Amino acid sequence: MQRLLVRRLSSVTTQGRRGCSSSRSTAAEINGGADAVVPEIPPFDYAPPRYDGPRAAEILRKRSEYLSPSMFYFYKKPLNIVDGKMQYLFDQDGRRYLDAFAGIATVCCGHCHPDVVDAVVRQTSRLQHSTVVYLNHAIADFAEALASKLPGDLKVVFFTNSGTEANELALLITRLYTGCHDIVSVRNAYHGNAAGTMGTTAQYNWKFNVMQSGVHHAMNPDPYRGAFGPDGEKYARDVQEIIEFGTSGQVAGFISESIQGVGGVVELAPGYLPAVYESIRKAGGLCIADEVQSGFARTGSHFWGFEAHGIVPDIVTMAKGIGNGIPLGAVVTTPEIAQVLTRRNYFNTFGGNPVCTAGGLAVLRVLEKENLQHNALLVGSYLKGRLKALQQKHEIIGDVRGRGMMLGVELVTDRKQKTPARTEISHAMDQMKDMGVLVGKGGFYGNVFRITPPLCFTKEDADFFTEVMDIALSKL
Template sequence: MALQRYLLKRSHEAGEKLRPLLFRSFSSIAAPALHPFDYAPNAYNAPTLPSFDYSPKAYKGPLGDEILQKRKKYLGPSMFHFYQKPLNIVEGKMQYLFDENGRRYLDAFAGIVTVSCGHCHPEVVNAIVEQSKLLQHATTIYLHHAIADFAEALASKMPGNLKVVYFVNSGSEANDLAMLMARLYSGNLGMISLRNGYHGGSSGTLGLTALSTWKYSIPEGEIHHVMNPDPYRGVFGSDATSYAKDLQDHIDFGTSGKVAGFIAETIQGVGGAVELAPGYLKLVYDIVRKAGGVCIADEVQSGFGRTGSHYWGFETQGVLPDIVTMAKGIGNGLPLGAVVTTPEIAKVLAEKIQFNTFGGNPVCSAGGLAVLRVLDKEKRQAHCADVGLHLIERLRALQQKHDIIGNVRGRGLMVGVEFVTDKKEKTPAKAETTVLFEKLRELGVLIGKGGLHGNVFRIKPPMCFTKDDADFVVDAMDYAMSKL
């Protein structure tokens, strides 16, 4: 029934006729090797992309093979890429991306939710271009209206007394600054974060991160990782009280009863779109504050209405943090991040000089303010709720059809689909996930992959993603899984 939503003829978009007939099921990131698919995409039953009235510009730059060789030679060897044959993406428009051949792909990952409004949204682009013509950089030792206007608009989106804004260049910087604030304000050193969490790539934030694929074996100092309150894989299921007790034990026996702060994503991103056990943050925030610490909400991936039900992810747990960090979607692709806290906590940074050369520069501030305006104007939070509900309902119907889908979870347009080889044992379907990941690219869907075992599809598209786009993603998954 799902496949009947689409035309039976094959799309003749520029470049799509070049799609290969076979592909290998290997991933560039360590993954088990399987045999290639033993069939070619069938022009008469494979789903096709929804129509989109836009033609990409002719690309005249270097091709992917040349870029890959140059990248291997001159860029750090830790830099990885998706897909056995990496894509050379040369243009973007709203929820779509185009490769060097002009082939169109549906972006269901949004550059890890960096793109909120849509690729090259005209209002955001115009704000950036117009400001760039006037002044690209002026440090905060001089006055400029852009940073003040942006801070005012962002503070207006925050609940309670979260009214003081610090602008930085990334989520890693934001979480580093939040950790500094927590330690200075509390007078303690011990930080607590969740296993399976991710908080950045700097030396300090890698310490907060518990995912072994990201951590280096060097001492990070006074950082404790507690049980992840994962309703699907967690040892206590959805029992928030038992997870909270584990955190209390860490404070009692690991930090001598005192702690600087607790940080958590309210929906884990890299960890596989894991929503925390209901009521967990309320219990934990109370425990942390009694131990002298502050509570930090990492909204780098879950903020700005992406969950649909709320503007901020922490609101889904009914809590009010002391510090909120954000990045990615705040700038729709710009290198921009922010920390928002209370005036009381902000005073501790006034004891010394706190300065960021590029944080809140005129161009990023103009772009960030345009993002907030577009999200309001286009009612993107309500849109995420509507389209997200449709997407999750269709995915759960697909779960009933395919045993390989162990769990569908998330809110709005922050969704995870976890694949298993045994539903009862929840055995991660690592190899099969890699096959499906490659196959979706062949069908025209770019999706995220993550989770502790690399067996979760992370669906986090630009917020202009439509129900037709959602149907295409689900139908493409259905088609690929039917061929496994």
């Protein structure tokens, strides 16, 4: 465990020895001028090139004038991030931050991983785009490698550009194959913000008042806030009752995340998915596993989140970690189910783009070569243990959950009432940012730290992260 350094916080950001970027914080930012115990960010042998581009204020001005007013920001003073290397990000002044959010669980191998960059550059120099009406080996090679990671007969791949697109396509396939329209989703879920996926998303924060037909939302099998605690089979009865009382008795399918991401890193109660899959299949439906956030080794114990539940879906959707930041998504299903799209023409101009799929194949190879799934399990378990220890120290931590490098820490002002600590988490995030740590937040109430770092995270990073969080929570 790294050693805490006691410092008078009067220094500003400096460049560390040997070209390593080292983080310091001002007294005003952290502790109003008082002495404090502050951890030092782990050493890292990389210094970004000097940044001479627009400053944060100018970028904010342009965004407010030319980009969507619906965009929101973390932090009172939004960061201008200009460089990234592995598990670290750098701002406009060259200050280094530990990235514990990874662009919303997206950067799995590490920022600007040289193998991924090299694959993308090499493919870009040869052929950027051709569409799938011509032959190109990049899409076929990646599809073959991806299929090898899935169980059973899941081996036909449709490439998309995002997780939303992947889930939209999965819903279409499900309805076409079964001839039914009814979809069962889970409350607190997030599956995207297009027409169909917004229907399956089950938080009003992410839903507009537009037509969203044929979706039934079942009770959320949340072991922390749910009515039945960790009893998955009791929640599963609600799905059976939806089928019996809310449909004709036949359904198109069921869609669920293995671990709810936007919903606050909620693990589904044990026994839930096997029981639900049985009910759905008896009603003629297909089962969709949304692996957009929990896939690609993030959970550590398995390559796919659904594997921890002992089930095999009919359709798997994926994005985010699939490309380490490249706009890429995919739907994988069986040859029989895939045939439904031959009834008409199905086409995606950029799905399977050679540059994206070359990058995706490089990601798979890096995950294997660097054994990042094992690292996610090892370091993720260590980090979760340290967070559990913080829970014993800080009453404001109501729950610590998740697995591997998909972890959640829920803040509450009252443990018995589980009152969401919405304001407090924003204050803590600002404090952590000032000390050199970037972390996400989510959950229906916006009171859950979403900890989803690149899978190259180290134990030293985990120590630094928890020590910074400890200080931030102590100041609430």
